[in-house]
Amino acid sequence: VTGVQTCALPTLRKIADDLAASLQAATLTVSPVTIERRNWAAIDIEQMAHPVVIVVPGGIDTSRIGRIDWQHDNAVTVFVGRHVATDADVDEMFDLADELLTHIRSHSLTGGVTTPQTVTVEINPDDAMTDRNVWRAVITATYRTLSSDTLPTE
Numbered sequence: 605v606t607g608v609q610t611c612a613l614p615t616l617r618k619i620a621d622d623l624a625a626s627l628q629a630a631t632l633t634v635s636p637v638t639i640e641r642r643n644w645a646a647i648d649i650e651q652m653a654h655p656v657v658i659v660v661p662g663g664i665d666t667s668r669i670g671r672i673d674w675q676h677d678n679a680v681t682v683f684v685g686r687h688v689a690t691d692a693d694v695d696e697m698f699d700l701a702d703e704l705l706t707h708i709r710s711h712s713l714t715g716g717v718t719t720p721q722t723v724t725v726e727i728n729p730d731d732a733m734t735d736r737n738v739w740r741a742v743i744t745a746t747y748r749t750l751s752s753d754t755l756p757t758e
Contacts, residue, residue, distance in 0.1 A: 614717055616661045616678045619747050623680055624659035626711050627704065634700045645683040649738060652687040655700055659683075662744060669750070677721065678747045682708065685740035697739045701725060708745050720745040 614622070624641030639657040647656060662679035669675045684701050688694050705723060712719045725743045 614713055616664055619678050620659050620661040620680045622713050623711055627707055630707050632703055634696055649687050652685055655686045657684050672753045674751050676749045680745045682743040688737050688739045694739055701741045717747050717749055721748040722746045
């Protein structure tokens, strides 16, 4: 007999779904902004004439914190991107990323998940698309949950 999880925690997918819904409901100063929840952040430059935000489940890091207690760090990745033509476009994207960070930091769910434990942002990772005038950022929000397992009885 294996241990059974005793508390119903939201899954990583549900956390990502809820974060995307929360961002879609937010009033942002930049408009229009397309906000979607996807399983992959694949997008063509042609689809990035206006800012695009894609929320993707990232991963889970689980650690034992007691004999039957576990800590789960659920990472949700938020891609922010736009095909930019001017420095003003770039400045607008920095402002959008800052605004999204504020919304993400204050986002919480019910059922054992509070606001993110950590939020990090990387602007233009690896300078991968600067030659094509694509500004992008990757925001990672980590939501911590705890669970206890029941021990098997013999």
